[in-house]
Amino acid sequence: MDLIEGVGESSSPPRSFGSFNNYDVRNDVFNRLVETGHEEAISNPDFRSHLDSHFSRLPARQEIAHIPIHEVIFSTTDRPKLLSQLSALLSDIGLNIREAHVFSTTDGYSLDVFVVDGWPVEDTDGLYKAMEKAVTRCKGSLSGSLHSNSAMDDASATQEKSGDWEVDRRLLKIGERIASGSCGDLYHGIYLGQDVAVKILRSEHLNDALEYEFAQEVAILQEVQHKNVVGFIGACTKSPHLCIVTEYMPGGSLYDYLHKNHNVLKLSQLLKFAIDVCKGMEYLHQNHIIHRDLKTANLLMDTDSVVKVADFGVARFQNQGGVMTAETGTYRWMAPEVINHQPYDQKADVFSFAIVLWELVTAKVPYDTMTPLQAALGVRQGLRPDLPENAHPKLLDLMQRCWEADPDKRPSFSEITAELETLFEEVKEEAVNGN
Template identity: 55%
Template sequence: MDVELHQPGKMTSSARGGAGSPNQQRHQKKKEVCAKILAQLREIGHESVEKPGFAEELQAHFSRLPTRYALDVHIDRAEDVLTHKRLLLEARVPENRPVFHVRAVQILPADSLDEPTSPTSANDRSSTKMRLALPAFGSSPNLEALALDFNHKSANADEDDDSHHSQSANHLYLPMHEVTFSTIDKPKLLSQMSALLADVGLNIREAHIFSTTDGYSLDVFVVDGWATEEVQDLTRALSNALAIMEKGAWAKPSPKSEIPAVPEAVARLDNEQSAAPAMPSNGPDDWEIDFSQLKFNQKVADGSFGDLFQGTYCGQDVAIKFLKPERLNENLQREFMQEVSIMRKVRHKNVVQFIGACTKQPNLCIVTEYMSGGSVYDYLHKQKAALKLPMLLRVAIDISKGMDYLHQNKIIHRDLKAANLLMDENEVVKVADFGVARVQAQSGIMTAETGTYRWMAPEVIEHKPYDYKADVFSFGIVLWELLTGKVPYADLTPLQAAVGVVQKGLRPTIPRDINPKLTALLHKCWKADPAERPDFSVITASLQEVSKEVNEELDEENKRYSKDKKHGGFFSSFKRSTVR
């Protein structure tokens, strides 16, 4: 069950406040942008403005989308807003979903605006501007840099061409395409759409992802990789790719009788169990929990498809992951069954302990031991600094042991990151959240991609077959998190990071003062070739070796400190800093 959780913050209480509350500020910003769009449409004489009730429809469009939409959309591209409004309207019809729109766009390198131009090149530039529009949401510095690089390469290539004076203007702008989708919002929709674009041969350069308040999506991708600026062939290619991906399966919930079979390499639970969605069981009610016996004390986190509560069950403190009944569909139920099936099989001190589940609709929930220490991610960012090396190694060894156990039982986690690692009251770390985990098929090869882009292995990003070594790559990113206390690729969007990992071999920058053995381990975990990455049994041994060395150094340090203190040395009043 891929439930993206975020901590409930002060928004709920402040939204109830008076003038100047964040909720009112957001509403005011949307009204301002909406008014500017409406004024521009009136200025150009757009026919939509004359329709009765159009102003209210436009305001409703902005109201159902997040404030970020109003902040990001180009004010001088009012017709783009109408396109988004139309797509969201068409997506209401089940037979249409998903709806999409394609157009050619151009990215202007920042320095190209300052270049001197001849009358000929100026005319060509004007022609280019008329032919290709800017993206609806502008472009990031990364896209501008890409266009600038393209411009420079084109200029260098033209230096050897006798006709480069007439061609230079044509190379001034890098044409791309903007593909906008709208359909019902659902788990892993982003990864499905990115897979669709990859199948057509497109490279995602930028993405703007929005969810409406009534359960729809508006997702805008800026892509390159299509040979020409025309859009008819690209539109046709996307339509064909959608048909191959079984359009109805991801555009609307399917009746039970029409649920497509899940590929064996993706969803086989064990040797005895078929891929069809059926609630697994070791026997009658061996893990089924009576919902009435659960007590919900407080919400810990919430998300689009489920909430996480701290509660009690038969007097025991527990964590309860509760699916929102209004968001249930066949896909979400399938993932819920998969998570229950995996969690009931595992028992290890470094894996969060499954207690039971409620499987009778509408009260679908998974109950596990309550981890009072919260997530490793929260712990790191509360510290506002990297962990001290001894504790860092304890945490890393706990994670590695838990992952080694899962892999020994042929379970691939597929979403390993600091947010999915929990701590108990004794700071023991346990692997959690098996919403997208899978039991590895007998072939050892998995073909469905999932996970979170910043932690995802390159073979998974590219939708190639992969195995348990994908978790090893993600562990390398987690280890970097522990060493730095930072979010990986924080200056990039998730999709930009994914593109960099695959196309440019991008990896997080390792600080210079890191233990050399840990630096070497990071490089091994991040190998592009999965076969060159170590198993978790090897990783655990390596970490334990480093931990032994660090503890020996600490012992020596403590001995020297005690000796200095005993002899009343000048430095005895100062506590020596902990080895990092």
């Protein structure tokens, strides 16, 4: 995983500290008004001075500063506390971290990508040399290669790269708590006038492992955009105030809809929910993402009852080797190969979907007479939920194929989606014909 060492260039306009001498937004405004044929700008000789006076009355925060943004990539062998070491290294040379993306492989390599500001000039040669010296000072604790370049070509690219998703905590209004987890809480909030969900990590629980998971979740959320995957709005990445902001899903989770509200689904509604889940998961798998914790509590509904896959706290990019290890997920929905600490791939999510489908059919909690650990031990030995009576035979057949012990025998989500859509059309046709 070597990276070619090199530098890039930034085309963002140079900053003029405390003045508009080198770059003046007023020139742009005036020139554009003239170009578009604005009558007063063309005919009134005092218009430019009035424009200058207007900008002079604006508070200092309205001045547009053009800050060079750089991307720094470290390629090295993975090790404990690597993320915090690299973050400290960048801070030591005066850089402010705007984004952090961490990618690891099961064969022991790590790719750490940082988007930073704080280097006051466009020249990246000096930045590269400063980082080389900083790495040398670490006395061999860091090895590998690094690559520094500008991440932006212009102001719009700057907004796309970091400004679009780095949330200003001061503009984020936190409302009522929606849910709680072991390391954080989920709140209803308002950001820039929009209803949002805010996942806040508790500062007292922050450690390297949790910050790593946070960076992974942010990295994944940035890469996904699908109508059946919860929408990413932004994140606060400055420790200890770490949070992730996503679209607000007022319909709540499928778990609450089924088990707390005691809803029993009609077949057509059940199929619609199941198809939504499958389309979201098919999209994730096409982008080499394994969710690893698919369950009804992580399936949320919007105002139109569209179901979206959520919570990527333990999701991972699948490496080229195609397999992953380590026990991750929730026992009642967990595949046997994951419980057994065996290598696993995307088919582990298919097993979890089988349990979700069983929930949709029965409106019951899987293995509700067992503790989670008892359920896990049972699944290892071949235990599966009891097949529901009076369920559609095609759903029962699909369910059993999805929870096969052998992952290779389980269908893919694209195959499952096709089957469910065919069944959905059959059910609609039967309803029209009065059968």
